[in-house]
Structure formats: C-alpha cells, structure tokens
Amino acid sequence: MSVDTAKFDAALEYVVKAKAAWRKQAQSLTWEEKVASIERMWVRDAELKRIREMNMVNRIKAKGK
C-alpha cells in the first residue's frame, strides 16, 4: 500500500496503523520465536556496529588527507 506523504494526517494515520499491526503480529509470536528474533538482533546489531566503525575509520582517513 502506498501513502501520499504530502498529506500529513493521512501519512501519520498510516504509520500508526502500520505500527499497531506490526506490534500485534510481534506479540502473537510464540516465546521461542521471540527469543529467536532477539538472537537475530545480535547479528544485525553487530553488523551495524561494524559498518559504523568502518565509516568512522574512513572519515578519519579522509580528514587526514
């Protein structure tokens, strides 16, 4: 579904609905599925950390040139 982001109220309503739907779905998972999702978050967070650190190193290198 697409939403016209120029119409602020409609866009906001869409976001609220989407978040509520996501939350309902997330709450309906089994405990085992939720714990598995926590474990997947570790992988995601480690990758984000790696990218952040790499960007920082690149910025420092660029400043040094």
Next chain:
Amino acid sequence: MKSTLEVLLKLRSEGTIGQFAIGGAVAASFYIEAVATEDLDIFAFLQVAPSGLLVLTPLYERLKQLGGVVKNEHVVLHGWPVQILPAYTPLVEEALTAAIEQQFHEVVVPVISADYLCAIALQTGRAKDYQRINALLEAGVVEVDALKKLVHKYKLEERWEQYVSRYG
C-alpha cells in the same frame, strides 16, 4: 537458549543455586513483543556464608565445568550471556517465589510474572524500565489491581507517579 536453560535447571536440581526465575527482557518477551537485549537475566536464591556474604565461587566453578565462559559480569552459556543476580530485595524474593512455570521448547522454566516484572521495573526506575512497564500495561497482560498492591506494599508510589506523569 534451550541449552542455556537446561544448564540452569541442572544447577538447581543439584543444589548449586536455589529457586530461580527468568527476569528482564527475556521474561518480558514471554508477555509482549521482543525487544533487543544483550543478556538473559536470572534471579536466584544463592548460597550465603554464615557471615552473610554471598558465596559465588562454587557457582562460577560449576558454570565453567558446564561449559560457561566468564565474560565481564556475564557467564556465556551456549551462546547466551547470562547474568545470575541474587534475589536482592524483598520484592525480588517475592517475585521469585511467585514465578510461573512456562514452556520453552520442551524445557519448563520459571518466569517472573508480568505484575512483578512491572513492580521490579518501577523499583529499578531507568527509562527503559518505564518503557517496559508501558508496553506490558498496553498489552493488557498485567493485573492492575495486583500491581497497585505491590506498589503500595513496597512503597513504590513515588515511582508510580513518575511513570504516570511520563506515560499516563
């Protein structure tokens, strides 16, 4: 996490730790959607020396024998950093005693109830604790009257007011 829980059950059955229960974000994830967490918080009744000090050495030695790796304040057990916390307040002691057995795969483990999770979060009082209370209350998994009794019993009224002023 199943293997991690099996180790904890083994520790309990052999008497290395007393009664224990899962708390923190992993316990909350039983009732509401999962949120990121770095560790598994375990509340437990631990051995106390005649002097009144906690005796942690036998526990850590046994954890190492069972494959645990000590890393800062955690013991990594089958991939999960575990923090074993003594039942440090009367509220936590009561929460431990009132924990509810839940099934994780084929393993049955005690989990702190939603009411007590809220009360403990109030007592801890960090921003993320208030968020957890809000999520638990919004999900309708807390018995509000029971929580209010805990708030009164453990003199958490001021914290409750803080919570209400932020989220109420």
